[in-house]
Amino acid sequence: MLRRYFAVVAAVVMIGLLTACSGPSGPGANQAAQTTPTGPVSTTLPTGPVTLDMYIETGFPLPQKLADEFKRQHPNVTFNIRQDQFQVITENGPREMAGPNPPDLIRLPQVVGPAKQGLLLNLDPYYKAYGWDQWSQSLLNQMRVGSDGIRGHGPLYGLGIGYDITGVFYNKKLAAQIGMQSPPATIGEFEALLAKAKAAGLPPIMQFNDIGGLNFPFQALANQFTDPTGLANWIYNKPGATLNTPGTVKAAEYIARWGKDGYFPKDVNSLDYTTMMGRFEKGEGLFMFNGDWESANLDKAMPGNVGFFLFPSEKAGSPFVAMSAPATYVIPAKAKHAAAMIYFLNWIHTNQTARQIIVESNGASPGGPPSLPLPPVQAGTVLSQTLAATNQLAKSGVAIDFLANATPGIYANAFRPELQLLVTGKETPEGFVQNIQKSYKQELQQ
């Protein structure tokens, strides 16, 4: 009996091995090579009926709102919109784009892998035709990928729908309770406020970490303690870049200490994003590290009671360094209506109503030509504060992409488990950065 079963299993494995050996080429050999754009490109919208397929993120209805407005202005265009959780899109996106019927637009945070695999449309011809060279190049460069797989140079592969900024939201009522008159000017002041809140019995920081949300405060600290160029090089996969620096170890020490001192919720490692938002809105938590995409929501949920500041540096008056990135959207190389889709993308950067929708719905800067005025927002709202912070950062600060965007697997495989270990004292700050660096190198080697 046993022997027969083993024989069957062995036979199956053998047949598999034989299939593998007999094939002239391995899996994926039929994938078409990258299409290089040739000739002039169209910058007009087709006049006949067009249906554009979009694959976007659940819970972020901005592209839907923009599509509705676009359809109002151009009735011949209809949109077919599919939504999935962020993680599902990152998992499915590349396969969708490699398939025979890719969508015309996908929300995709990581452009390097798909760009190297020839799945993304090179937008450079449109860049010239539409005159995007007038836009902020530091924002667009984040979506350029060279043939060496390094970001920041090479062809343009994506555009942002809203350019987001991150910082710290705070509950004004709780802040008043502990005597916080104005946002902290240094990290030292920020830490003193945490201690005060804890002493007053208020939860100091509301933060999710079921899937690595402590990366927000970790990077906010790392941005201040290290050379931002070094971090950017690491995110862009430049050879020799390392996260293992004294500055990042110091940032990790802060997270470990804050965990030990009880500045994060007790169940931080099982707290998910939605629950974090719910608890902060209910008044639980003095601070929350998050991004401007929540500004409009927070204005609705706790009107007049929420403020925002960019995370301060060690010395007062130093320029701000903040995590800031476009919500990246790409066009598959095989998209059927690429030109029309790009017309839409250009429209959302330049059309006044579209820009207004981006600001009101997402709290994000709409990007586009700097000569265009920013849409007006109501004074006193947290939305006006995040927009002001964006301007401040653009004028005199440094914007840096999310560390989690460095490679497709780094967030799930390294940041998520390592941050959970770090905050509970089961991993040393040194071990934390070493393990992330190890995982990073392993992933880039393949």
Place this chain on the structure above:
Amino acid sequence: MIGSEPSLNLTARTSVQSSRRRRAAARGRWAGWLYVLPALIMYALFVIWPLLTSVEYSLYDWNGITAGRWVGLSNYWSVLTDSELLLPIVNAFELVFFFTVIPVSLGLVAAALIRGFSQGRFGAVARTILFLPQVAPLVAAGIAWKWAYSETGVVNQLLSAIGLGGLTRPWLADFGTALPAVGFIGSWVLLGFCTVLLLTGMSKIDPSLYEAARMDGAGPIQEFRAITVPGLIGEIGVCITVSMIAALSSFDIIYISTYGGPGRATMVPGVLIYRLAFDERKVGLASAMAVVLMILVVGCVLIVQRVMKGED
């Protein structure tokens, strides 16, 4: 000669008959194959073929999109030597306790109790309640359990209510309790299945055996040990096999409730394979891990089968 004729004839007739019978039997055999053909095609298409391609992929370094690179057995070498890939297998074996030992032993007790009450309404109600987790989608159950285990969830509320407030903790976020906590979800799911299967088995046991035992002065516990358990060996074998496969290849409960966290405390092969293939796009390594998992599961099931056969 004359006497031999009938016998010759007889032989001839027999051989005609037997060849006819053989043909009929052959036809029957082919007809049998014909009956299973639809199922066989489905099985080949959705089980055998993916299995073969998994074995093929496991020999390549492949990201799922561009052409793969032949790497021979090096993916298997990684699976068997990298502690990060081996740890989930250890976790899966720890889950066997919660997925197999608890449901089968509790299931036996529950079935015996319900059988005692089978005439009343209590039996039907208990059966339904115990079987309910089998009917509920595991994803929904996982989410509900995640809430129940949270810092302010039902579990901690109950503990506080009975004066055990000192024990409360975020169960899924605590490194020490996360694996037992998800394991307990598995016990909850499989208990109903085991109970119902064992109850059905009990109804097959000859009631006269119980009467005889009672006449000999056996109590309920002796009855349970001497009649019920030996009479249910077959069913117990099925329960152990099914629940063991569920433990070793567990995916949905873990994926929903912890995704392998905190840290890597609840990482199991099923979730790791998914993560390797779809997060990290190491399809080859994920396939190698899947093949190793399959061999492991088949091996364990064979051992269980062997042991239970011996007991029979």
